[in-house]
Amino acid sequence: MAVVEELLPVTSRSALLGILLMLLSVLYFFSSRSRSQKKEKEPPGPKPLPILGNLLHLDLKRPHLSLLSMSKQYGSVFTVHLGPRKVVVLSGYETIKQALVNRAEEFENRDLNPLFTEYNQGYGILFSNGKNWKTMRRFTLSTLRDLGMGKKGSEEKIIEETCYLREVFEQFKGKPFRTSEPVSYAVSNVISAIVYGSRFEYTDPVFIDMVTQAKENIRLVGSASIQLYNMFPWLCSWVKNRKRIMINREQFVKEVTRLAGKLQETVNPQDCRGLVDYFFVRQQKEEESGDRNHLFHKNNLIYTVTNLFAAGTDTTAATLCWAFLLMAKYPHVQDQVQKEIDRVIGGRQARMEDRKDLPYTNAVIHEIQRIANIVPMSLPHTTTCDVHFQGYFIKKGTCVIPLLTSVLRDENEWKSPNTFNPEHFLDDKGQFVKRESFLPFSAGHRVCVGESLAKMELFLFFTSILQHFSFTPPPGVSEEQLDLTPAVGLTLSPCPHEMCAVVRNA
Template sequence: MLEDLSQSSTSVSLLVAVVGLLVFHYFYSSLSSQEMRKEPPGPTRLPLLGNLLQVDLKRLDRSLFDLSKKYGPVFTVYFGLQKVVVLAGYRTVRQALVDHAEEFGDREVTPIFYDVNKGHGIIFSNGDSWKEMRRFALTALKHFGMGKRITEGIIIEECHYLIEELEQLEGKAFNNTQAISYAISNVLATLMFGKRYEYGDPVLQTLVDKDHEAVHLFGTASILIYNMFPWLGPFLQNWKDMMAIVRGNKEILKNIIADLKETLNPEMHRCFADLFLTRKINVEESEIKDSHYHDENLVSSVLDLLAAGTDTTASTLQWGLLFMAKYPHIQDQVQEELSRVVGSRQVRVEDRKNLPYTDAVIHEIQRMGNVSPTAIPHKTTQDVTFQGYFIKKGTTVFPLLTSVLYDESEWESPETFNPSHFLDKEGKFIRREAFLPFSAGRRVCLGESLAKMEIFLFFTSLLQRFRFTPAPGVTEEELDLSPVVGLAVSPAPHKLCAVSRE
């Protein structure tokens, strides 16, 4: 009997010891796991609203930049229930997008982005479809001379049309938004459809004007709220306006593509759409299943390239002319260099290396203009530990380009328009690693080389021919540099005079 009690006591003691060890292991593992899975810090959030009351949705990039100064280069905010990790500062953004390109390489397809393209196209897609469409787009654009002499010729021809348009104003004050946007869109239309449009053509006007309106709507507070609470869509006027714009522009593109189909010659490609349609025919004949070459991807890809390529480049040029009118002494130096180096002949891309001051001014326009301040949101493809913080797979990520282009540790006077940021002591042009207006990594702007060429040729051609000044009765000091924030950032509506230099 005593022996049985002794064995029972021993068994209980062993059981207690085992349970104790398991409990200790559980809590130790839990603590270790928490230590290893330390998430990025951030402001305290409210139920349902998250941190909405702590940010200015009209200048979200600036609000997030301010928060980064308190919480560090990797921090968390909540837009309603949606968790977002913000990356701030050049070193952090580059480390994530370049050194961890795979982990931070997906696109966050918000409800409004999905409404626009349904996961098709290039900008708002992921997975195999995105890889194939991006690969095809790069190949097609290079085939038609992106970054080469043939594209240079297309841009220079459009420069002449834009100059003619401005000459008709005879120095009177004008809003440069439409004329510049039509010119940039025509370069893309030539590549996409093999034709340019007169600036008065209703097709061009509708595509450009409605796209400009959509880009603005993307950045409105009501659309940001819709992304957090999609069920609100039918009750929000901006959402209904956005959907109407998208439907209208897609219908125009479908009609253009239908006309191209009727005259398609698979042996002679006139444009991007021809090349896509030929690839589509070849794939269908090979009976490949689940092909990405279908009409929805064609329409969405063309819409992506037209929208992204027009608004960002046009906004950059609008900023450029505004800065020249605002800082006439800088405009003087650009025009002096152009006159001395190029004279009255047409500027060519090859002249850029001999125009260091002009090149520096263009780079500073892009830095200060900051037309894509938060970039288009990314999403993590897998769990990742980054700078000591655990970020879960599928987390929305904002690479904050404002914090890169205005990084106090990278730029001597980040809040000032200062071309010397890109010049050495001898006045030679210098490249700066923190110059990332086109973002970086897997999702870097695929039209970067085209945009650079457009900005350089349009800017120099206009400065050769005109002097840009404020409208009558407005001084340089009174010119407003306030931005209008949307998917891209453009100057607030303003008027300038283009006074002929001849």
């Protein structure tokens, strides 16, 4: 200032001083405002380490349990750093409903981590965004409805498959066996009948490979090494599970391409056999219209079918495996279910219209879904814009994890959240009660496209199998020794186990 004072007259010095003071005041105002905004609006969370973030706070085999524990400390909206990446976690029924349902458009995008990006390449339903996602989801929903999803059409396909599954169970003659393989084949065949228009034999080696590859990939996606790869993509050369996932994908895509190609040769627009036929008919219409940028091309067909097959098989099959395991674990519940089935249905085939007359059985199925907690962290979302939510600021493009396990185990919503208790879905008169906080299929714009089909499958498979079989632990194993610890994976399936399906003399 001494130099300035020597060069400028008094009035100029005063004016310059005033300008400097004004600039300093403005800078201070904005910097303090920025600091206060950052402190006020960013969701709280554990302090991250450089590069590692909150990696040391997480059990990568059971990340949903780590996040659930954090929610008790930091609240229903909090921040966790997965490596260098900032992620916002939503916990509890009210918070997740507010985000995914009440403000669905702001939270509707799918987070495309390195593996999902590499695997689906932005096509299909599960791992795409924008126009592609909206177009494929709209087409898939309308087509599934045309094919009878949730109606008589799909009911007949499921009933047919229950007969094949019963035959497999009978072959073991009450001796211990693993339920996971035949159950997966049965559920996969329901999807196959809807997608391709026909089912496969359980002994078909190609079909067995497709089911095995889909199940293995879902398991590997939830492994610790894949989670680390998504945090630090430069690790790709050292992650064996990533290589295995991509090999499975290549083989699966090759087979879907072959099956779709065979159907294309005989497609009849007047008599579509399944979703693939509907896709080819729509593709032809788009091409005839002259739209060169239409989305009904090979990649979207392949990855839409892949998404439906993998997601539709794994979640429903895992739930049924939990169902049979829980019936062996809690025989008094199994007895009550069977008594109700015997009284209402007798020896005839169960139908969806029977559900209203089977309140206890319906409650047990819902409680199985709740306690099984198949997709505990849902699939991650991202915000489509800057969001002000519950007093916090969430930047556009932020990864958001709706912690579904916090909904299904919400202490404010369930009387005994960590206990298998069918009474959660029954009133004082023993009638079935719907619960708003029952969200196993997620909610909002990204809710499972096959929700009504899955509900139908669970009811018809469960009632049909319990009508004919009672489940017991293997010889030498007590009910108390049956392990309910889930296996590691993107979804929570029971650990590999054997049990006995004993034919009933009802």
